[in-house]
Amino acid sequence: MNKQREVPVFIIEGTSFLADIDKQVLRQTSDQTKEISFIHDMQDQGAFYHLLYDLDEQRAAKDLFDENRVKVIRVPQMTDLDREGMAIKYGLPPELVMGKSDFEVIVDQAALDQRLNGILPQIDIAGEAFTIDLPLQELRHTQYFFPVISLKSFELTSDGWKYEAFYHPVMKQVVVIDPKLTGFPEGVIKILIPNEIGLDPVATARQYGMDEQELLRRYPIQKELKAEVIPLSETNIPAMIQRNREQLRQEHEKIGRRIRPKHRPHF
Structure with missing residues (x-):
């Protein structure tokens, strides 16, 4: 029986997030509805991601509206967070994933x-x-x-x-x-x-x-x-x-009834 692979966890300001390689998101372990997208919520800097994190909401922030509430977080590439998962997802040996950016692995x-x-x-x-x-x-x-x-x-x-x-x-x-x-x-x-x-x-x-x-x-x-x-x-x-054959049959029957004489002549 295959042992289930343990998904790596990334900690942001005391809150733990699972790295979901398939959806390219970080998902909060204590609240599965809270996700931070690597694509939509972060800026890919090549070697890492730039994330604005809302400490109160424990979500991505759209801008640095309050420096006491929003922090700039440096998030590793998924190839660093979960090298094995990326290798499995994209059919590559783990050693070929090492040192590459997410974009280099995801896109041929x-x-x-x-x-x-x-x-x-x-x-x-x-x-x-x-x-x-x-x-x-x-x-x-x-x-x-x-x-x-x-x-x-x-x-x-x-x-x-x-x-x-x-x-x-x-x-x-x-x-x-x-x-x-x-x-x-x-x-x-x-x-x-x-x-x-x-x-x-x-x-x-x-x-x-x-x-x-x-x-x-x-x-x-x-x-x-x-x-x-x-x-x-x-x-x-x-x-x-x-449907067309049935309609054609009905039309033929209708025509047949029209031309059929009501009474046969007697001789």
């Missing part, structure tokens, strides 16, 4: 270097590579540069985290489903791809004026992007087909 530096040098990310859609160009809102076939798939032809999922569309792998195009269809469209699948943040967090940060490093810490560059393929049998298409 090789992938970031490529992106900052102008190399656009790619995504696999039904076995073929497409280059992601967010400024142009395009997915371009990486090998042939054509066809081009417009991101505007996708719909956001209800939770806002993915794009979805019906796709024809042979045509390499997003297709529109006929709302009156009575059979499965040949060769069509449904695909799900990440939203803009998941596709290219660097371009998203630049486009919307967001803090690039903060966004990357929350949503690091993904090395291998791949569209999720969903068979039409697992979508709303079967129900649509059944």
